[in-house]
Amino acid sequence: MSAPHQEAAPLFPNDVELRGALEKAGLRFTRQRAAVYQFLAGATAHPTAEDVFAAVRQQLPKISLATVYKALDALVESALVTKITHLDGPCRYDCLGGAHYHFHCLNTGRIFDLPTAYDPDLLQKLDPQLVETLRRRGFQVTGYRLELLGVAFPET
Amino acid sequence: MSAPHQEAAPLFPNDVELRGALEKAGLRFTRQRAAVYQFLAGATAHPTAEDVFAAVRQQLPKISLATVYKALDALVESALVTKITHLDGPCRYDCLGGAHYHFHCLNTGRIFDLPTAYDPDLLQKLDPQLVETLRRRGFQVTGYRLELLGVAFPET
DNA sequence: ATCGATGCAAAGCGTTTGCAGGGGT
DNA sequence: ACCCCTGCAAACGCTTTGCATCGAT
Numbered sequence: 247m248s249a250p251h252q253e254a255a256p257l258f259p260n261d262v263e264l265r266g267a268l269e270k271a272g273l274r275f276t277r278q279r280a281a282v283y284q285f286l287a288g289a290t291a292h293p294t295a296e297d298v299f300a301a302v303r304q305q306l307p308k309i310s311l312a313t314v315y316k317a318l319d320a321l322v323e324s325a326l327v328t329k330i331t332h333l334d335g336p337c338r339y340d341c342l343g344g345a346h347y348h349f350h351c352l353n354t355g356r357i358f359d360l361p362t363a364y365d366p367d368l369l370q371k372l373d374p375q376l377v378e379t380l381r382r383r384g385f386q387v388t389g390y391r392l393e394l395l396g397v398a399f400p401e402t
Numbered sequence: 403m404s405a406p407h408q409e410a411a412p413l414f415p416n417d418v419e420l421r422g423a424l425e426k427a428g429l430r431f432t433r434q435r436a437a438v439y440q441f442l443a444g445a446t447a448h449p450t451a452e453d454v455f456a457a458v459r460q461q462l463p464k465i466s467l468a469t470v471y472k473a474l475d476a477l478v479e480s481a482l483v484t485k486i487t488h489l490d491g492p493c494r495y496d497c498l499g500g501a502h503y504h505f506h507c508l509n510t511g512r513i514f515d516l517p518t519a520y521d522p523d524l525l526q527k528l529d530p531q532l533v534e535t536l537r538r539r540g541f542q543v544t545g546y547r548l549e550l551l552g553v554a555f556p557e558t
Numbered sequence: 559a560t561c562g563a564t565g566c567a568a569a570g571c572g573t574t575t576g577c578a579g580g581g582g583t
Numbered sequence: 584a585c586c587c588c589t590g591c592a593a594a595c596g597c598t599t600t601g602c603a604t605c606g607a608t
Binding site for chain 2: 331332334349352358360361365368369371372373376379380384385386387388389390391392393394395396397398399
Binding site: 273274276278279308309310311312313316317320 | 586587588589590591592
């Protein structure tokens with residue numbers, strides 16, 4: 247309420263984390279990447295590149311869509327963000343903090359995070375026989391992707 | 403071994419099924435759609451539109467890529483085929499006979515079917531608490547999508 | 559005979575790339 | 584000072600569309 251703040255971006259706590267992750271990947275910290283990351287970190291559903299562009303444009307009016315794409319790539323390469331391509335239409339981006347599942351709203355196309363951890367034994371619980379079949383057929387399973395489908399009422 | 407057969411497509415048993423499904427959707431039975439369906443029904447992994455085009459071209463040299471796309475749409479609308487958009491790159495098409503899961507090869511991008519039925523209680527088994535949380539938050543879950551990731555050794 | 563389907567070419571959308579100039583280290 | 588990143592515009596890959604003709608009913 248009473249905390250004063252300025253126009254120019256002051257260096258959020260997240261920026262420290264971001265800078266580290268970028269440097270670890272051999273990439274530079276820039277205003278554009280910070281803005282993209284800030285927006286993604288605060289987003290409730292998972293925005294498209296256009297969404298990010300529209301939002302970040304308000305802070306950095308001269309940013310280009312190409313830069314947004316490149317920034318998103320940089321964040322993906324820094325392992326701060328994942329790219330979601332499970333859909334028709336444009337890709338969506340997910341600022342990840344630990345593994346989680348997605349809830350995909352069939353009405354609006356929005357994607358929400360679900361606070362459930364990855365369960366390495368899911369497949370075993372689901373169908374032990376399938377695990378056997380896969381092993382025999384020469385399929386080596388390294389992970390899975392679970393997406394829930396449904397309708398999200400217009401909240402959050 | 404000894405069964406004689408001719409050059410011209412004789413009307414496969416599948417064609418009867420196909421014709422029915424198309425008509426139920428108010429669509430017409432055509433040579434092009436039959437060829438696309440035949441190919442998809444016999445494919446082991448899930449082909450892209452280009453894959454279908456290349457294959458079907460050998461029977462119908464004058465078919466166009468646009469027609470392949472339209473035929474695939476018609477098959478999807480007839481509920482004989484599903485469109486898989488879970489990937490980077492082009493969509494893939496899946497000739498479905500009952501629900502199943504997919505195995506997605508991370509090396510080659512191929513997608514294989516897994517002979518496991520849909521389990522409506524999967525989520526309940528996986529994490530009963532999550533089901534509760536979702537209900538409270540106003541998310542109505544109508545289904546799920548499970549995709550296994552890994553490496554398929556070069557067989558099948 | 560009707561009306562949908564085909565085939566061609568051109569447009570469309572989301573994304574990537576080439577390059578000159580600007581900014582981070 | 585170096586080299587990466589930015590921003591612009593043009594290219595790209597996949598898919599869809601407009602339209603005249605063909606073909607299924």
